Amino acid sequence: MELVEAIKERRSINFFEPGREVSNGKLKELIELANLSPSSFNLQPWRVVIVNTLRRKAALRKCAFDQPKVEEASAVLIMIADPDGVELNSGRVLDSWEELGYMKPDMRETYVGMMKNLYGEVDSLKRKFFAVKNTSLFAMNIMFAAKGIGLETHPMDGFDEEAIKKEFNIPDDKIIPMLIAVGILKSDITLLPRAFRRDVGEFISFEAY
Ligand SMILES: Cc1cc2nc3c(=O)[nH]c(=O)nc-3n(C[C@H](O)[C@H](O)[C@H](O)COP(=O)(O)O)c2cc1C
Secondary structure, eight states: OOHHHHHHHOOBOSOBOTTOOOOHHHHHHHHHHHTTOOOGGGOOOEEEEEEOSHHHHHHHHHHTTTOTHHHHSSEEEEEEEOTTHHHHHHHHHHHHHHHHTSSOGGGHHHHHHHHHHHHOSTTSHHHHHHHHHHHHHHHHHHHHHHHHTTOEEEEEOOSOHHHHHHHTTOOTTOEEEEEEEEEOBOTTOOOOOOOOOOOGGGTOOSSOO
């Protein structure tokens, strides 16, 4: 599917075909495509918990205000933003830059300093923004990649973050920007037309705010 077509056709699907499985291989393919997302300094500060068994989807539904699509979708992805992404991944990012010739070895410390300066201490608000911003871009790519491989999605922030962390053993310092339901559109459903979008003239300006 062409990208423009995928953008035009992506919808948040409320009605998934219950009982339709999407293989672990296909889910991995989806995540691998989205993993090509851009990220700040290429730091990729995300994790994903894939929930695709009936028992665990039922548990997740309880944490997500009883939204039926959590159980009806083939899988639900718990998108996790990791403020620790700088410490975890910067070494490998810089190794790769060095190996590939993006960066001379003597620039390494300069880059480490820039990251620390831009993204602050691990428990700071700056760092949380960094993690959520990048994980949200990754999440959007999951939704477009899904269209490209014949899957539908639905992003959700209607959930109790603390309850999900407890149920799925997610450490306290992580942030869950959204869940993404993934699956196949229910066969007898016709979607309502896409709802209102603001006219872009309302929010764009040239040169200054
Ligand atoms: C971050 C985010 C959280 C959302 N949370 C929910 C949710 O919890 N439940 C729900 O039914 N829809 C949720 N939505 C879906 C929006 O309502 C939907 O994207 C919007 O109405 C536009 O519809 P469309 O995606 O089909 O174009 C969410 C969307 C986003 C981007």
